[in-house]
Amino acid sequence: MSQSTTLQVEGMSCASCAGRVERAAAALPGVTSANVNLAMKTLNAEYGEGTDARSLAEAVAKAGYQVETEDTRLEVEGMTCASCVGRVERALKAYPGVTGAEVNLADGSAVVHLYSGAATPTELAQVVQRAGYDAHPLDTGAPRDASLKRNEEMAAQRRAFLIALGLTLPVFLLAMGAHFVPGVQHLIDTTIGQTADRVIQFALTTIVLAWPGRQFFRHGVPMLLRAAPDMNSLVALGATAAWAYSTVATFAPGVLPAGTDHVYFEAAAVIVTLILLGRTLEARAKGQAGAAISKLIGLAPTTARVVRQGKAIDLPVAELREGDIVELRPGERVAADGEVTEGRSWIDRSMLTGEPAPVETGVGDEVVGGTVNGEGALSFRVTRTGEAATLSRIVRMVSDAQGGKLPIQAMVDKVTMWFVPAVMAAALVTLGIWLIFGPAPVLAHALVAAVAVLIIACPCAMGLATPTSIMVGSGRGAELGLLFRKGEALQRLSEAQVVAFDKTGTLTEGHPALTDLVTTAGVDRATVLSAAAAIEAKSEHPVARALLKAAEQEGAAPAPVEDFAVIAGHGVSGTVSGRRVLLGNARLMQREGVDIAPLTDTANRLAVEGKTPLYAAFDGALVATLAVADPVKDGAAELIATLHRLGLKTAMVTGDAEPTAQAIARTLGIDKVVAEVLPEGKVDAVKALQAEHGALAFVGDGINDAPALATAETGIAIGTGTDVAIETADLVLMSGDPAGVAQAVQLSRTTMRNIRQNLGWAFGYNVVLIPVAAGILAPFGGPMLSPMLAAAAMAASSVIVVSNALRLKRAGPWPTGNRT
Template sequence: MAKDPVCGMFVEEKEDSIRHTVDGKEYFFCTTQCLHEFTAPEVELKKLKAVTVASIGLTIPITLLTYLAFLPSEINNFVLLALATPVQFWAGWRFYKGTWDAIRARASNMDTLIAVGTTAAFLYSAVVTAVPSFFPFEQVYFETAAIIVTLILLGRLLEQRTKEKASSAVRKLLDLQPRKARVLKDGQEVEVPVEEVAEGDLLLIRPGERIPVDADVVDGSSSVDESAITGESIPVDKVPGSEVIGATINKSGLLKVRATKVGQDSVLSQIIALVQEARTGKAPMQRMADQVAKYFVPAVVIIAVASGLAWYYAGGIGLTFSLLAFVSVIIIACPCALGIATPAALMMGTGKGAENGVLFKGGEYLEIARKVRTVVFDKTGTLTKGQPEVTDIIVLSDAGEQEVLRLAAIAESGSEHPLGQAVVRKAKETGIPVAGPDSFEAVAGHGLVAVYSAHRIMIGNRKMMADSGIAVGDEVNAQMARLEADGKTATLVAIDGRLAGIIALADTLKDSARQAIDSLKAMGMEVVMLTGDNERTAKAIAAKVGIDRVIAQVLPQQKEEVIAKLKSEGRAVAMVGDGINDAPALARADLGIAIGSGTDVAKETGGIILIKNDLRDVVTALELGRKTVAKIKQNLFWAFAYNTGLIPIAAGALVPVFGAEMYSWLPFLAAGAMALSSVSVVSNSLLLGRYRPAHIETRTNL
């Protein structure tokens, strides 16, 4: 059995099954509608918008004419027939197609329930209109059929708008790769489309350019911003022999590289493939309405046919009343409130979420939020702020802390490196004026040398100091080791050939991180940190926020594998991330939660977006998901309960008491049940408006 990638229904892999192949992978579909949504989502969304708007435009006057009766009964019914026909057979055509596909698959679904119920209501009403004397009653149900069709279309339109963003996420990933590459051929620089780059080609990468393909550095040195792929905020120094990744940005120096992975083998292509696979492979929420419809539809049809035949042959009430028994069962069993049961709760749930900084992108994510038991956090940009800050300044001379910071900032003002920019930013925040250096030289992989006002300033690592003949004693080494063990980057500052201080920098934690982790633990969640950083740095950060389980040194394509492994442990997994490198993991997780300040790809791949960039809203999302799903289930219960409770009456259970004439007042009973179920559903959903996150008072007082 295959699974429909659009609706999640299981489909038999038979010769005549609806199928489509993409990049050598075959997908099976339960209906042609799902096939069209998969192959041309933008076209289908445009069609659905037009149909839904037209259906709403026709349903409003149908409803007004039904309940306000401006016209004489005979004329009114013909006007209703004219207005309802396009709603039933044009706007509702997709339900007939879905029913036919379900019949071919020997199954039933919501389309079947909608098609059978609305057709029965429409045809009965059409007969009453065209041949008033055929039935003893003049009540018509045109508005019932129209309202059901319109509400279901509206719900599907909301779903389609969410699904459209999946393909948009992949397009943004593709946009990261440069279109052209500079290839060196016979000593000449030739610009070619990136698709024509072959493995082994030599390429030239200038400062500020994106690297076209995965490659090894042959000549030159530079720092490369890999944050888009690895999530690491600090650029990585590259020297001959280093690997560079396609779509990353060359920051400072000229690089000559040799292509090692091109086309579908590149890291970016693998990430795109993982996003697509995880997107299509994820089973959507098993909607309760569909599950009930699977058994409900055949049962209703059997009851309707049985009641009609039983009253005709055994009850002897005549053909007219026997047909009324059949039609009454079908109409009453098609619950109008079912169309608003989920949208009403979702409207309140998503509205309340947005009010509190949480954006839900579909009903399936609310369903999954209720089940989550493991929450995985990316480190850089998610738990941390995503940019380095100066955390410690240790003075090693009599120059004083302010003077060490001032001269270090002057030297770093000529650097584009984020660590250097953090030093300059710290000096300005402290009120120290930062001038430009008289001269500046970057030493790739080690640090920099600058001259200012006759002072020679060196900033770099231990090796740079040793190469310059500046001794780094055991005490200084011990201080640096302590800082590094705490997950910080320790940099030495020398002035005029003597050590003057140590400046430590780190990507600092977000203010809300600790409280969010504590709240999740209180909810019984297992919390995991997932990062590409080294294990020492990762564990230091994890200890500060109270995370016990750390998975470090994970490459982008491995993040998705880690999530899949966690899911295999039998617990529903939520992934919280912000970068492109997190997109496959967000898509593979049962629930992807994207930080609002993160990349567009992360936001569009995630099922929930934290608008306010506040990690405490992860807790709000899970709480609100549970409460909203509870309302949806209650609504679905009431949507079915009122109508199914009346099925025995519609089938004629009270005929022995009231006689066949009961069918004269049964339509009013059906209308009352429909109204009462709708009111119950809406009122129950409105109760979500009282929800208030547990930490809201804390947030207000901060």
């Protein structure tokens, strides 16, 4: 059968390029035509067996060009179990040009990876529809808040359950009342009689199946006719079997063997009612699982006070443009990303970064949309809006992570592909065994056992076990300032054996600061600092900025400088308040004949600590030694201690000199140091650590860290770092605090433990209870399992899985350091 695919090809610039691409595609077996549109940069190919879109893309790549890829997001309705997920994924992956698909049962979404131009979102939605489910494209740019849809689903399920409950209660009382209240059966027989009793049960049960229970038939029967049964099919078959047998026993009892004309209307009605109850509770729990996205989207205000043509007017946030000046009053939420142009206040960023303390913000500082202003008034210039805004990017990251599929899910997919057909086969086998070996009444026992097998099986729990935990875990991470950009990072980080850090800007502040100032006898600290700042005021060296900042913080105002001079490789000199001041290294002092012996031991000690020692002299006499260093971030030592407590090795990869790197490593307790590494050498360092220790997480913040972040099993970017690092990483620490690494490791381990609990329950439940439902205990004197109890167990199974996942909403924050 011939197929046609259109691919978007990058890199073509002339007719020669077009011809090369056409020849590469035409050379593949099965390709009947290949045509390139150079203006549109597309390749259209028709082909039969032996070739697919991936082969075409590989052929184009070998020819020296690149086929672009894109992601399309769909909303899928009607999925109820893991079998549905597998069916939708297989249908999408079979479509020409699609390279992969992940379907999430918990939030009803599908992310499709495909070659650009191979298919439109509408075509992909039609693929899903042909598989038996409703689907429509989602806007990939706009943040998706599924809370409204979940609320509608929960309301619909609650309404269906309440209707079913009202109709089922009389059926249950008529059929089972005698088991609870003696004399009920006698009362029924002497008033309305057995025939009327059965007709009433028939009428009410029929309404239950046809009205609130029709959702099982609307979805289940078409899938059964497609030979692709799902959870709805099992319920529809089980309820129909009980209803049909009871209907025959009511209106044509002579058709059945003597003594087998029992009715099971209450089983059919209660099955539907209990499963509707389970779906109501499940919908409610799933709504709570996806609450993180709703909370994030809810951070954005709807209006902003914008200055236009000299007047401040209220406008919808959607109408903001880059460059607009926005007035921010006390207590208001920031409407968009921007830069403060006027005023000073304190901004609460906890909802985005997890930082508990507000941040002082003034002119020139950045503000982020969704954060809350304190008591001051500000004006800011809008720098990012729409999809580019930080809040939109965070929502998109969390949404992508929640829709991701973990490697552990591959095993679940293989099982669930055959689960429902296997259950139906087991029900048939159960029916046959009971018909052959069962006690009288044979048919009644066989029917009860077969229906119980159909009803108790729960692929829903298996389908929800992983995605629900991912949704809640990644949502909790967002609340803690941990943005998992990819769902699989939750699993990979839990498997890490070693955590490697870049030094500058990650473990340290990223800029030098004055750490020590030791004076000789009789010399005032403020005098030395003022003179040092004065002489460095004319320098652009990083050390100069450190001394100027220290002087400002200590109130040591720089004095005027004369005869300023830079002595290359040594330091600086100048005249301050009539005194000749020298500031530099030991070589400068030796050259100028300054005796540094009184402070040599102090300077050596500072150097061993990884600091850069300097000397200061007034009129040829030594007055002080100063030390400048890139200070270690608060909490870095506690972070390393926590990682060790978690059983992880730690490493530092830096371009710094070996002595400095070793000094910082000793201070922090880092296990291994790879120093004097050029930017391009960081990838080799990561690979060497992987070979020695195993799975590795790399933490960095700069552009030069991007290749290492991509090479590591898990790349972790400091949120205050560059956009390149953030876009390359699997996990972003929004607060910029490296302590988030330990929080992320513990969250990933907790989430994976939760997933294993869910899978253990889902598989264990089915493995144990399906044989019980089939009557395996009956030959040993055990009970037969009523279809009603089977329905209750099945409904409870999904609720238990989702409720267990919801425990992750309370995960963390965890203690740091050596505390347990």
